[in-house]
Amino acid sequence: MNANLRACVAYLVARLSGAGEHVMVFDFSGGRHVRHSGSVSGTSINVFAIDRGAYLTGAPPNLHDHGSGATVTLHLDGSAFNGLDWGTGKPYSGQVEPGMIRIRDEETAKIHNYGVPIWSGPERPPTPPDGESVDSSAGGG
Numbered sequence: 001m002n003a004n005l006r007a008c009v010a011y012l013v014a015r016l017s018g019a020g021e022h023v024m025v026f027d028f029s030g031g032r033h034v035r036h037s038g039s040v041s042g043t044s045i046n047v048f049a050i051d052r053g054a055y056l057t058g059a060p061p062n063l064h065d066h067g068s069g070a071t072v073t074l075h076l077d078g079s080a081f082n083g084l085d086w087g088t089g090k091p092y093s094g095q096v097e098p099g100m101i102r103i104r105d106e107e108t109a110k111i112h113n114y115g116v117p118i119w120s121g122p123e124r125p126p127t128p129p130d131g132e133s134v135d136s137s138a139g140g141g
Contacts, residue, residue, distance in 0.1 A: 001072075001085040001092055001105050003027065003112075004052035005065060007034035009074065009083070009092070010101040010114035012047065012056070012063075015040035016076050017096045025101070026115035034114075 001009070011025050011034070024033040038047035038055075045063055047056050054067030061073045061083065070087030082093040090107040101114040 001088060001090065001107055002068075003030055004034070004049060005056075005067065005072070005085065006092070006103055006105060006112055007114060008036065008047065008049045008052070008056050009072070010094075010103060010112075010116075011036045011049075012040060012045060012074060013076065013081050013094065013096060013101050014114075014116040016042065016060070017079070024117075026117075028113040028115065029110075 007025055007027050007030075010027075014025065015021070024035045026032070027034050035050040036047050037050060039045075040047060043059055045056060045058055045060065048054075049056065049067070052067055054065065056063050056065055056072070058064050061075050063072045063074060065072050065087065068087040070085065072085050072087075073083040075082050079096040080094070081096070082091065084091045085107070088107050090105070092103055092105045092107075094101060094103040099116055101116060103112045103114070104110075105112060
């Protein structure tokens with residue numbers, strides 16, 4: 001699974017796990033913020049990955065990656081999740097933790113970590129690991 005699609009999956013997992021609406025996740029492997037916008041529910045996904053310029057849409061567990069044209073499956077069971085990137089034919093799995101999504105990607109044979117900004121309200125978002133400020137007025141979700 002390419003890094004941008006993996007970040008999008010991390011974003012979806014965070015949203016589906018009830019972490020709240022976020023404009024971005026922080027990709028610790030790539031050292032960057034990855035921004036998303038759109039709607040996420042247990043029955044419908046319509047997310048635009050801003051940095052990759054592509055949509056991920058569908059009804060879980062079957063999602064369509066408009067960037068690669070492939071299907072990506074996503075099964076969420078409590079704090080654990082797994083799926084398959086049909087574009088590469090490789091599975092992935094992961095764990096949801098407070099403020100963090102961990103994805104084990106079998107294509108890279110590595111665990112990739114994604115920070116999810118969590119705060120109780122829009123008045124004071126947390127400072128991301130790289131020291132940049134988070135614009136809570138940017139909307140998104």
